[in-house]
Amino acid sequence: MPLSKNFDFRSCEFAVAKRWECARAFRAGANALEGADTYCIMIPPPNVTGNLHMGHAFNNTLQDILVRWHRMRGFDTLWQPGQDHAGIATQMVVERKLADDGLPARREMSRDAFLEKVWEWKEESGGTIINQLKRLGASCDWERNRFTMDPEFHDAVLRVFVSLYRQGLIYRGKRLVNWDPHFETAISDLEVQQVEVRGRMWRLRYPLADGATYSHPTGADADGRPSGFETRAYLVVATTRPETMLGDTGVAVHPDDERYRHLVGKSVVLPLTGRVVPIVADEYADPEKGTGAVKMTPAHDFNDFDVGARTGLRTINVMDGRAAMLLEGNAEFLDGCAPPEETMAIHGLDRFEARERVVNLAEEQGWLDGVDEDVHMVPHGDRSGVAVEPYLTDQWFVDAAALAEPAIEAVRSGETRIHPERDEKHYFRWLENIEPWCISRQLWWGHQIPVWYDEDGKVYCAVTEAEARSAAGDKPLVRDEDVLDTWFSSALWPFGTLGWPERTPELARYYGTDVLVTGFDIIFFWVARMMMMGINQMGEVPFHTVYVHALVRDAKGKKMSKSLGNVLDPIGLIDEYGADAVRFTLTSMAAMGRDLKLSTGRIAGYRNFGTKLWNAARFAEMNGCRPDPGFDPLVLRVPLNRWIVGETARAREAVDAALAEFRFNDAAAVLYNHVWARVCDWYVEFSKPLFQGVDAAAADETRATMAWVIDQCLVLLHPIMPFITEQLWGDLAERRKMLVHVDWPDYASAEVADDAADRMMAWVIGLVEQVRSVRSELRVPAGATVPMSWLELDRAGLDALADNHAMIRRLARVGEVSRADHAPDGAVTIPVDGGVFCLELAELVDVTAERVRLSKVRHRLDDEITKIRSRLANERFTANAPEHVIDEQHARLEAAAGELAKLQSAIDRIPAA
RNA sequence: GGGCGUAUAGCUCAGCGGGAGAGCACUUCGUUGACAUCGAAGGGGUCACUGGUUCAAUCCCAGUUACGCCCACCA
Numbered sequence: 008m009p010l011s012k013n014f015d016f017r018s019c020e021f022a023v024a025k026r027w028e029c030a031r032a033f034r035a036g037a038n039a040l041e042g043a044d045t046y047c048i049m050i051p052p053p054n055v056t057g058n059l060h061m062g063h064a065f066n067n068t069l070q071d072i073l074v075r076w077h078r079m080r081g082f083d084t085l086w087q088p089g090q091d092h093a094g095i096a097t098q099m100v101v102e103r104k105l106a107d108d109g110l111p112a113r114r115e116m117s118r119d120a121f122l123e124k125v126w127e128w129k130e131e132s133g134g135t136i137i138n139q140l141k142r143l144g145a146s147c148d149w150e151r152n153r154f155t156m157d158p159e160f161h162d163a164v165l166r167v168f169v170s171l172y173r174q175g176l177i178y179r180g181k182r183l184v185n186w187d188p189h190f191e192t193a194i195s196d197l198e199v200q201q202v203e204v205r206g207r208m209w210r211l212r213y214p215l216a217d218g219a220t221y222s223h224p225t226g227a228d229a230d231g232r233p234s235g236f237e238t239r240a241y242l243v244v245a246t247t248r249p250e251t252m253l254g255d256t257g258v259a260v261h262p263d264d265e266r267y268r269h270l271v272g273k274s275v276v277l278p279l280t281g282r283v284v285p286i287v288a289d290e291y292a293d294p295e296k297g298t299g300a301v302k303m304t305p306a307h308d309f310n311d312f313d314v315g316a317r318t319g320l321r322t323i324n325v326m327d328g329r330a331a332m333l334l335e336g337n338a339e340f341l342d343g344c345a346p347p348e349e350t351m352a353i354h355g356l357d358r359f360e361a362r363e364r365v366v367n368l369a370e371e372q373g374w375l376d377g378v379d380e381d382v383h384m385v386p387h388g389d390r391s392g393v394a395v396e397p398y399l400t401d402q403w404f405v406d407a408a409a410l411a412e413p414a415i416e417a418v419r420s421g422e423t424r425i426h427p428e429r430d431e432k433h434y435f436r437w438l439e440n441i442e443p444w445c446i447s448r449q450l451w452w453g454h455q456i457p458v459w460y461d462e463d464g465k466v467y468c469a470v471t472e473a474e475a476r477s478a479a480g481d482k483p484l485v486r487d488e489d490v491l492d493t494w495f496s497s498a499l500w501p502f503g504t505l506g507w508p509e510r511t512p513e514l515a516r517y518y519g520t521d522v523l524v525t526g527f528d529i530i531f532f533w534v535a536r537m538m539m540m541g542i543n544q545m546g547e548v549p550f551h552t553v554y555v556h557a558l559v560r561d562a563k564g565k566k567m568s569k570s571l572g573n574v575l576d577p578i579g580l581i582d583e584y585g586a587d588a589v590r591f592t593l594t595s596m597a598a599m600g601r602d603l604k605l606s607t608g609r610i611a612g613y614r615n616f617g618t619k620l621w622n623a624a625r626f627a628e629m630n631g632c633r634p635d636p637g638f639d640p641l642v643l644r645v646p647l648n649r650w651i652v653g654e655t656a657r658a659r660e661a662v663d664a665a666l667a668e669f670r671f672n673d674a675a676a677v678l679y680n681h682v683w684a685r686v687c688d689w690y691v692e693f694s695k696p697l698f699q700g701v702d703a704a705a706a707d708e709t710r711a712t713m714a715w716v717i718d719q720c721l722v723l724l725h726p727i728m729p730f731i732t733e734q735l736w737g738d739l740a741e742r743r744k745m746l747v748h749v750d751w752p753d754y755a756s757a758e759v760a761d762d763a764a765d766r767m768m769a770w771v772i773g774l775v776e777q778v779r780s781v782r783s784e785l786r787v788p789a790g791a792t793v794p795m796s797w798l799e800l801d802r803a804g805l806d807a808l809a810d811n812h813a814m815i816r817r818l819a820r821v822g823e824v825s826r827a828d829h830a831p832d833g834a835v836t837i838p839v840d841g842g843v844f845c846l847e848l849a850e851l852v853d854v855t856a857e858r859v860r861l862s863k864v865r866h867r868l869d870d871e872i873t874k875i876r877s878r879l880a881n882e883r884f885t886a887n888a889p890e891h892v893i894d895e896q897h898a899r900l901e902a903a904a905g906e907l908a909k910l911q912s913a914i915d916r917i918p919a920a
Numbered sequence: 921g922g923g924c925g926u927a928u929a930g931c932u933c934a935g936c937g938g939g940a941g942a943g944c945a946c947u948u949c950g951u952u953g954a955c956a957u958c959g960a961a962g963g964g965g966u967c968a969c970u971g972g973u974u975c976a977a978u979c980c981c982a983g984u985u986a987c988g989c990c991c992a993c994c995a
Binding site: 010012013201204206208210244245246247248259291292293296297298299300301302308309310311312313381383384385386394397429432433436437440527528595596598605606608609611612613614615616617618619621622623624625626627628629630672673676679680687688691692695776779780782783784786788789790817820871874875878881882883884885886887888889892895896899 | 923924925931932933934935938939942943944945948949950952953954955957958959960961962974975976989990991992993994995
């Protein structure tokens with residue numbers, strides 16, 4: 008059945024995908040050669056309930072290209088798919104869903120009941136993203152799909168926890184952590200985003216205890232010296248967070264600060280509470296900032312906590328988990344003071360309401376010194392979007408610094424390489440300054456920490472409760488309620504998915520994977536942590552190359568986000584333009600930049616490219632070009648065929664070279680150019696007269712070559728455009744293998760290409776282009792066949808003309824080309840390498856237009872010749888430049904001069920106006 | 921406050937120490953039996969600015985400007 012006029016991607020994509028699936032074409036090791044090296048990529052697991060966004064589409068297209076390329080090359084290839092349970096994100100979605108459905112909130116149901124809801128949601132939506140990845144053409148081994156909450160994976164997570172605990176690399180401690188008051192959980196440093204907030208800075212007066220006073224400088228002269236002094240009975244502190252003053256346990260000044268040093272050791276009476284707190288000296292207090300005196304709230308500020316630890320200040324927590332003020336019944340708070348009623352009325356207020364209340368009271372009571380507008384960065388939870396609270400709680404931590412060392416070393420030594428190199432710097436910078444990693448989360452959805460406590464609070468860390476019990480004797484145990492940071496489990500992805508801790512064949516075979524393809528936004532979250540965990544648990548790096556790619560942005564360069572409403576849905580685009588077009592677009596934009604901007608116009612362009620390819624194949628089919636498994640590119644006779652075979656080999660080499668260096672866009676550009684500009688624009692056109700000509704042998708050879716050339720286009724394009732190529736591959740012939748498993752070619756241009764054929768075809772193409780250009784500029788009707796002859800022609804030119812006569816006639820739309828002794832009147836001469844042609848335009852030629860045309864060319868040549876001459880006349884150039892550069896300049900000069908001479912004779916022939 | 925990145929055609933972007941490129945857009949022409957999701961021919965750029973290195977700089981170096989990103993303890 009002949010091919011249809013266009014590629015019907017809507018129906019074909021599903022059919023092709025079905026065939027791959029039925030053939031289990033993507034399973035690990037498919038198409039592997041005997042004893043082949045392995046090639047393994049771990050998918051960055053998308054959130055299980057997520058939807059495919061452009062970033063996924065991009066990321067997975069690049070992985071799929073690498074995977075398909077290696078699979079075709081006979082590697083034992085595994086692309087391991089899976090999904091992440093995404094603790095906070097998923098819990099958030101389900102909680103919102105419960106609210107939308109009018110169901111009881113999480114806290115109104117039991118943990119088990121809530122988790123059941125999450126699993127229900129997972130079952131309902133968990134397959135979505137897999138299907139979307141399949142739509143994209145992702146050739147993962149879907150039968151091996153893993154989920155980070157699979158029982159086996161869960162087991163692996165617990166084992167790693169226990170292992171690290173036993174190595175002393177996991178510990179529990181009461182520390183200040185970033186607390187998300189919305190989700191009521193600790194989060195890690197990385198999950199905190201600094202957001203610029205327009206706020207205020209309040210100056211508060213804390214009266215000195217025992218009626219003490221001191222002399223404080225006022226004003227300043229030009230040299231910054233105080234212009235006077237006043238007697239003060241209070242210290243002024245500045246803060247953006249007045250509500251935390253309820254938890255103040257001191258005031259810090261710099262030990263060398265002349266203004267305050269004599270006050271160190273004295274105390275202030277904290278307003279609202281009557282608590283007497285010391286003035287301490289600490290270098291943290293910066294005399295240049297604020298008033299130089301800093302209120303200390305060790306339980307609600309990271310710096311204050313450190314200062315407090317150094318100077319012996321108490322910690323007083325004055326908030327609950329939702330960041331509402333906690334005063335009533337708060338023993339820490341009430342210890343040492345008896346706050347008045349109006350202070351206790353702050354109890355239960357949200358921190359922001361409390362802030363207002365405290366400021367109002369300060370004003371009423373006369374200890375508000377002043378207010379300034381202030382823009383500052385406030386840390387927010389990246390998921391909840393609310394300001395996080397430094398909060399003092401018991402949490403589990405990983406000693407990240409210890410794990411970081413070998414992870415740094417592995418990249419330094421080159422065992423793992425990061426591309427592009429600048430991302431190595433980010434990796435090092437982060438790991439070298441790493442802080443303890445808070446891994447416990449006060450959530451329900453996740454891997455519950457494998458720790459049990461007895462009634463004395465003694466810790467039993469074990470993989471199973473039974474094990475913990477036996478270690479505890481008969482004592483009753485209670486399990487730690489917290490779950491682990493999602494990234495803790497993602498960090499185990501490269502070995503957890505391969506069956507660890509079982510010593511599976513897959514683990515032995517594929518661990519120490521080849522490439523990790525990821526965006527730079529999760530280098531710290533994920534890449535660095537996989538390195539740490541992989542090396543610690545497996546004794547071997549999880550991957551040998553990290554390819555860091557750009558982020559996808561909208562056409563204006565903005566990060567795509569739902570809140571901005573600028574999200575381009577890849578599935579919608581696939582529906583509209585086809586998966587291949589979307590893939591090709593993403594591939595062609597994959598240069599190692601920082602971000603890439605996507606517009607639909609570009610996708611449409613690559614959809615057209617698919618159509619072009621389709622029609623080239625259709626042309627081949629219509630002309631009886633049948634793929635011949637025995638085709639040998641080395642025994643061709645017709646120069647045209649010898650040439651295109653060499654071009655194909657060069658394209659193959661360029662594609663391989665580009666992919667080997669992750670230069671995806673180069674590979675795409677090479678193929679685009681090869682298929683469209685070389686095969687379609689020239690080879691197909693040249694073949695037409697041959698198919699219709701009398702030389703049956705040449706026609707047959709061209710048919711066979713054409714079939715081969717198209718096949719090679721399909722093969723080479725397959726990693727980028729798998730659907731259309733697979734479809735055509737099947738449509739064009741009965742084949743032993745599907746394209747997805749066809750062996751990647753290895754022909755080299757050195758053996759296949761033929762210099763003489765290349766030169767000849769370049770000459771023919773040049774001639775045709777010149778004739779077309781002349782015709783167009785002189786406004787010769789496009790349909791007119793113009794007489795053409797040659798005035799002089801060297802041996803090579805005569806051969807080229809003879810061998811390609813019909814092709815030249817057709818593409819240049821000229822008549823029989825024969826020898827002429829002189830240019831007839833009204834003829835336009837066309838200089839070529841080794842000869843001169845003339846187009847006999849006669850009455851068709853517009854003399855004025857021709858003069859303009861020629862003088863334009865002449866100017867260009869004059870400029871070039873002048874430039875090269877002056878360069879060659881420069882002695883310092885000839886003395887210093889490498890020989891090949893000088894030779895090149897001479898050659899260019901000669902060529903330009905020759906062209907100019909021919910042009911001049913053409914100009915001379917034009918009748919004077 | 922620190923660090924990094926980017927400035928090349930109208931737009932989106934490649935490129936790179938010795939002849940400025942692509943796609944889209946634009947102009948003109950075209951019912952050429954693969955394709956109008958097409959074909960042919962064109963126009964369009966002091967490669968951000970200033971200085972330096974070099975025989976030679978869009979490319980390397982320094983600085984400037986603009987935009988963007990990341991990190992940082994909210995006085």
